Amino acid sequence: MRKTVTLGMAAIALTVAGCARKQAAPEVVPPVEQAPPGEAVAPGDVELVELPAAQADLVAKAGSDTVYFGTDKYDLDQATQATLAAQARWLIANPNVRASIEGHCDERGTREYNMALGERRANAARDFLASQGVPATRLLVTSWGKERPVAPGSNEEAWAQNRRAVTVLVR
């Protein structure tokens, strides 16, 4: 297990180093697919690549990659802040990865509203991570609304698990 994580981190380091040789800025992300000829791709319109090994290391060291919210809420309670502070320490120690902070909602909201609410949750988590010293340029914010539940039930317990923000490591 430990070995897998180490290898994963080495792979990230290699990839970033490869980028750095070609282009001065290591944070430039190579396009996953080629754009049609003649069409420029704007920053932010390029697919993200997830980093499963690094993600496992974040979970192991920070305790969790996920924080939870109350119904229709996006404020961070003390337990949430403690988890995010641990995530921030990991992110500061691993400066070569970016994090996509991804907000989710339970099913008991309308589709459009939940897109907005998920962004609020992700934004609240992002602001806290930034306040702990993670450079804001490394933190992306997004919302999945109610599109990606982890708990399938229609009850309070399932809904509580689905109201969350997940720190997804990417490059």
Place this chain on the structure above:
Amino acid sequence: MIMLRTTILTVVVLATSAAAQEPPPVEVDIVGGGVKSAITIAVPAMPSANGADQGLGRQIAEVIVSDLRSTGLFTPIGPGGIGGYTYPQASNPDYAQWRAAGAADLVSGYVETRGDGRLTLACYVHDVTAGRPLANQGFSAAPGDWRRTAHKCADLVYSRLSGEGAYLDTRVVYVAETGPKTRRMKRIAIMDSDGSNHRYLTEGKATVTMPRFSPRGDRLVYTGTLAHKPRVFVIDIASGRERLLVPGGAITFAPRFSPDGRRIVFSMARGGNTDIFVVDADGGSPRQLTSAPGADTSPSYSPDGSRIVFESDRSGTQQLYVMDAGGGGQRRISFGGGRYASPMWSPRGNLIAFTRIAGSFNIGVMDPSGGGVRILSDGWQDEGPSWAPNGQFVMFHRTAKNSGATALYAVNINGGAPRRMPTPQDGSDPSWSPLQN
């Protein structure tokens, strides 16, 4: 661009004969619509002439029967179990024959092939009780589009006998859903409003939601996913070519066209705040219309393009607001109990359909000043209303508790139970097309 150059993956055509086996419809009491109970209408097989396929006249009658039954206003009889008629009788029926069959009205006609190879359907509507013709019209189409001639004939019958505008020759775009609730695959699908000619416009690699037709029915806007973010795309239905509405990484969703098709209004979320923006349908810089702190979303234009209805939680809960198309004069219109969401302005302009959240989620309508609230559905979670082009029916989707199963329903705004729309898999986020030419 990363996403799909869309290809058609599957075409599913539902068997037309299935309609004949459906149980008889529940009679509906239409308030103010002029129709007090379902009208018994005979739809015999149509004779073919001048080289048209002999079986086609019966298939066309079956489509007309299915369409008329779906309106909830008719009890069609035929084409099975009732007699036929000869080509000359199409315009000059034996009224006594249809009176004896128990019909109050009759749809007759004939099918023929023209010299240029196109198909023509001659459609006649008769008042059997009074023994007189009411309307007739001919419709021609390429042979492969024969179902559309049947829909046009059904529209003639429906509009002549109900006094309402046509709406049966339309299409529906929606999100086809498969897989378990925690790993749902979603694809944009398009079909005729009776479920036929079903095909997929996206491949299911990315999460897709909220497709909406352009006013001419030739393009869609929808919310796809790029770089893990909700992003609005514009897609040309015929070619499958698509593009990002707003390049540059912003979270954008809940798009709708303006009634002239020249602009697209949508939501953009950043910094924990969601506002409504408008941009030219062909691109350019978005212009911000709302700036109040809160979630401003689900914008929908009035049919004259002068106003926009939207939802906002700026008061603390989701409520409906109306503003000028330029963003001025924002005022709340919903004041009843519960929360109000996902409004859509009727194509007639006289009503706004919405989702009301008060324990359960239900579809309702109100007038644009906020009065006259009527709730039309009674599911556990019904949401996302979309108007038929005649402003008489609203389609929405219903989600089942626990299973998460979704299905499309249409309801007459004047009453009656919602009817389930035929889709090959689960479906959500329907958008009803304009009437086809």
